[in-house]
Amino acid sequence: MSRIRVLVGTKKGAFILTADGRRQDWEVSGPHFAGWEMYHLKGSPVDPNRIYASQTSGWFGQLIQRSDDGGKTWNTPGGEKPPGPEDFGPPKGESNRFVYEGDVGTHKWYDGTQHPWEFKRIWHLEPSLTDPDTVYAGAEDAALFKTVDGGKTWKELSGLRKVKSHLWQPGAGGMGLHTIVLDPTNPNRIYIAISAAGAFRTDDGGTTWLPINRGLKSQYELPDPDADVGHCVHRIAMHPSRPGVLFMQKHWDIMRTDNAGEQWTEVSGNLPSDFGFPIDVHAHEPETIYVVPIKSDSEHFPPDGKLRVYRSKTGGNEWEALTKGLPQKDCYVNVLRDAMAVDSLEPCGIYFGTTGGQVYGSADGGNSWNAIVRDLPAVLSVEVQTLP
Numbered sequence: 001m002s003r004i005r006v007l008v009g010t011k012k013g014a015f016i017l018t019a020d021g022r023r024q025d026w027e028v029s030g031p032h033f034a035g036w037e038m039y040h041l042k043g044s045p046v047d048p049n050r051i052y053a054s055q056t057s058g059w060f061g062q063l064i065q066r067s068d069d070g071g072k073t074w075n076t077p078g079g080e081k082p083p084g085p086e087d088f089g090p091p092k093g094e095s096n097r098f099v100y101e102g103d104v105g106t107h108k109w110y111d112g113t114q115h116p117w118e119f120k121r122i123w124h125l126e127p128s129l130t131d132p133d134t135v136y137a138g139a140e141d142a143a144l145f146k147t148v149d150g151g152k153t154w155k156e157l158s159g160l161r162k163v164k165s166h167l168w169q170p171g172a173g174g175m176g177l178h179t180i181v182l183d184p185t186n187p188n189r190i191y192i193a194i195s196a197a198g199a200f201r202t203d204d205g206g207t208t209w210l211p212i213n214r215g216l217k218s219q220y221e222l223p224d225p226d227a228d229v230g231h232c233v234h235r236i237a238m239h240p241s242r243p244g245v246l247f248m249q250k251h252w253d254i255m256r257t258d259n260a261g262e263q264w265t266e267v268s269g270n271l272p273s274d275f276g277f278p279i280d281v282h283a284h285e286p287e288t289i290y291v292v293p294i295k296s297d298s299e300h301f302p303p304d305g306k307l308r309v310y311r312s313k314t315g316g317n318e319w320e321a322l323t324k325g326l327p328q329k330d331c332y333v334n335v336l337r338d339a340m341a342v343d344s345l346e347p348c349g350i351y352f353g354t355t356g357g358q359v360y361g362s363a364d365g366g367n368s369w370n371a372i373v374r375d376l377p378a379v380l381s382v383e384v385q386t387l388p
Contacts, residue, residue, distance in 0.1 A: 001020050001021040001022075002020075002021045002345060002386055002387060002388060003018060003019065003020055003021065003386075003387040003388075004018065004019050004020075004021070004023055004343050004345070004349065004384060004385070004386060004387065005017070005018050005043065005048075005070065005071075005384070005385040005386075005387055006018075006341075006351055006359065006361070006372070006382060006383070006384055007041035007042065007043060007051065007071075007381075007382070007383045007384070007385065008030075008041070008353055008359055008373075008376065008379060008381070008382055009038035009039055009040050009041045009053070009054070009338075009379070009380045009381035009382075010031075010038060010353075010357070010376050010377035010378060010379050010380055011037050011038075011377045011378045011380060012031065012034065012035050012036070012037070012377035013030060013031030013032060013033050013034040013035060013036060013038060013377065014030055014031065014032040014033055014038040014041055014053060014071075015028060015029065015030035015031060015032070015373070015376060016028075016029040016030060016032070016070075016071045017029075017359065017372055017373065021345055022363070023343075023345075023349055023361060023363040024363070026372050026373070028373055029071060031377075032053075032071065032074065033053075033055055033065070033074075036055050036056070036057050037055070037056045037057060037380075038053055038054065038055055038380065038381075039054040039055075039056060039121060039122060039123055039124075039380055039381065040053070040054045040122070040123065040124050040125050040338055040380070040381045040383075041053040041054075041125075041381060041383060042125045042126065042127060042383045043127070043383065043385040044127040044128075044132040045127060045129055046128075046129070046130060046131070046132055047132035048070065048385060048387050048388065049067075049068055049069055049070050050066070050067070050068055050127070050132045051066070051067040051070065051071055051385075052064060052065070052066055052125045052127060052135055052151060053065040053066070053067075053074070053125075054121070054122040054123070054124075054125055054137075056121045056122075062098065062119070062120075062121050062122055063076055064076070064077060064122065064125075064137075064151045064154075066150060066151050070387075077147075077149075077150050077151035077152045078151070078152035078153065097153070097154065098119050098122070098137070098139060098143075098145055098154050098156070099119075099156065100117050100119065100143060100156055100158070100161075101155075101156045101158040102158045102161075102162075105117070105161075105165065105166060106166060107141065107142075107165055107166060107167075107168045107169065107175065108166060108167055108168065108169050109169060109170070110169060110170075114166070117141045117143075117161075118141055119139060119140075119141065119143075120139075120140045120141065120174065121139070121140050121176075122137045122138065122139055122140075122145075123138050123139065123140055123176040123177060123178045123338075124137070124138040124176075124177065124178050124179060124180055124338060125137055125138075126138075126180035126181075126182060128182070129182055129184055129187075130187070131148075132150070133147070133148060133149055133150040134146070134147065134148050135147050135150075135151060136180050136182075136190070137154065138176065138177030138178055138179070138180055138192065139176070139177055140174045140175055140176035140177070141170075141174075141175050141176075142161075142165075142168060142175045142176060142177040142194040142197060143156055143158075143160065143161060143177060144156065144157045144160050144177055144180070144192060144206065145157070146206065157202075157206035157207075159202075159206060159207050159208050159209055160192070160200060160202075160206070160209045162209075163200060163209050163210070163211055163229065164211070164228075164229045165197070167197075167229050167230055168194065168196070168197035168229065168230070169196055169197075169230065170195070170196065171195035171196040171232050171251075172297070173195065174195075175194065175195065175196070175197070176194070176195055177192055177193070177194050178193060178194070178195060178234075178235070178337055178338065179191070179192060179193035179233070179235055179236045179337070180192050181236055181237075181238050181246070183238075183243040184240045184243060185243050186203075186243070187205070188202070188203055188204050188205040189201065189202065189203050189243070189260075190202050190205075190206060191212075191236060191238070191246065191261065193233040193234075193235065193236050193248075194233070195232050195233060195234065195251075196230060196231065196232035196233075196251070197229050197230060197231070197233075198211055198212075198213040198216065198228070198229050198230065198231040198233055199211070199212045199213055199231075199233050199236060199248065199261060200212060201260065201261050211228045211229050212257075212260070212261025212262065213227075213228050213229065213231050213233075213261075213264070214228070214262065214263050214264065215255070215257075215263050215264035215265060215266075216231045216233075216250060216253075216255065216264055217253070218230065218231045218232065218251070231250065231251075232250065232251035233248060233249075233250055233251075234248075234249045234250060234251060234276070234277045234278075234279075234337050235248070235249045235277060235278055235279045235337045235338075236248050236279070237279045237280050237281045237289065238281065239281045239282075239286035241286055242286050243260075244257075244258065244259060244260045245257065245258050245286065245315075246260070246261060247267075247279050247281065247289050247315075247316070248264065248279065249276050249277060249278065249279040249291055249337070251275065251297060252274055252275050252297075253266050253268055253274050254266065254267050254268045254269075254271065254274055254279070254291060254316060255267065256315060256316050267312070267315065267316020267317045268316075268317075269312070269316060269317035269318055269319050270317075270318065270319050271291070271293050271310055271319050272293055272303045272304075272308075273293040273294060273295055273296065273303050274293070275293065275294050275295070275296055275297055276291050276292050276293050276294045276335075277292070277294070277334070277335060277336050277337040277339075278290075278291065278292055278335055278336070278337055278338070278339055278340035278352065279291050279340075280340045280341065280342055280350070281342070282342065282348050282350075282365060283342050283343065283344045283345075283348040284346065284348055285313070285348075286315075287312075287313060287314060287315040288311060288312065288313045288365070289311070289312050289315065289316065290309055290310070290311050290340065290342075290350060290366060291309070291310050291319075292307075292308075292309055292310070292335040292340070292352065293308070293310060294334060294335075300334040301331070301332035301333065301334060302331055302332070302333070305329060305330050305331050305332060306323070306326075306327070306328045306329070306331060307323075307326045307327050307328070307331045307333065307354075308321045308322065308323050308326065308328075309321075309322040309326070309350070309352070309366055309369075310322065311365075311366050322362075322366045322367065322369070324367065324368040324369060325360070325362075325368050325369035325370055325371075326360065326369050333354035333355050333356035333358070334354065334355045335352050335353070335354055335355075336353075336355065336379070336380060336381070338380065338381035338382070338383075339352055339353040339354070339379050339380065339381055339382045340352040340382060341382050341383050341384040342384065343384045343386050344386045345363075345386060347363065347364050347365050348365050349361060349362060349363050349384070350362045350365065350366050351372075351382050351384060352382060353376075353379025353380075353381075353382045354378075354379055355378040355379065356378070357373075357374065357375050357376035357377055357378060357379065358371050358373070358374050358375075358376070358379075359371070359372045359373050359376065359379060359382065360372065
């Protein structure tokens with residue numbers, strides 16, 4: 001029977017949750033890197049033992065950690081052992097050397113002033129679909145990096161920042177490249193999203209990029225209704241069987257494209273709020289999507305204090321609330337953009353983590369939920385590996 005590994009990044013360490021295919025009894029490992037901010041963990045889709053993790057701290061800055069044994073042990077690729085409390089300064093090596101290339105220039109702040117680019121952290125790691133040593137990394141300030149040697153060295157795909165980057169500006173949480181979606185049918189096609197710049201696509205492996213924001217409306221952020229950059233995109237999801245169909249959770253609005261981003265259409269339908277952060281697609285049903293509505297951009301908690309996942313089985317517009325097992329009174333947590341994931345078992349499992357430290361799982365496509373763990377530090381990311 002297959003096993004499931006849920007990778008959880010939090011503000012104070014990483015946790016690994018494992019269960020068999022019934023997904024009822026869970027083992028909890030962690031905290032790994034206790035006390036450290038673990039922005040994102042993700043496993044290789046071709047090597048079940050390989051996991052990459054983004055670690056940040058005020059002492060060491062940004063580090064990439066790698067495990068080759070499913071999270072039992074970790075190392076800093078190109079460096080020494082992982083840093084601990086006894087260390088003072090970053091390990092030697094190149095895993096934390098993310099250097100902006102070419103004409104760096106500046107980007108725009110809300111008040112119209114120009115600011116130089118500054119590397120702060122890695123928001124998202126996306127391992128290759130075919131090679132365990134190749135990984136893409138999304139940074140703040142927004143840039144895309146790539147390693148082909150398992151994280152020892154990183155190179156910026158600097159063509160992205162040639163697409164009107166002087167007009168990009170930070171969202172409330174910073175100007176992060178937070179979403180990387182790889183096309184399983186075309187290794188040269190990659191989608192990315194930046195808050196607040198929008199969505200972009202490359203068809204040549206990252207050399208050149210196109211903004212794909214037609215149909216997005218940002219009337220409060222952008223005076224030009226036809227602006228092709230500057231939109232605050234929160235998350236993009238895709239089913240691997242239909243790489244030209246994408247779903248988007250925008251700052252406001254749930255959006256859909258059926259032509260690889262050439263045109264987007266709103267599918268918010270009957271949601272109680274179309275503001276939120278995560279969005280994901282059922283593993284076996286390409287028209288079934290999940291979101292977690294939040295009351296507003298100033299009140300980051302569920303409408304009416306009820307934690308509800310909403311599911312559409314029609315690709316949007318028609319939504320149903322999924323509440324069984326979720327708190328329906330006095331709940332004021334948030335679910336961040338990287339904190340939802342699905343497994344590939346049958347029936348499909350759905351998982352999400354909250355800023356209150358709970359990780360919820362559903363083994364029946366969202367019909368019912370259970371808290372796998374409670375009282376963790378605030379959850380930043382949730383990813384899933386299906387193990388043989």
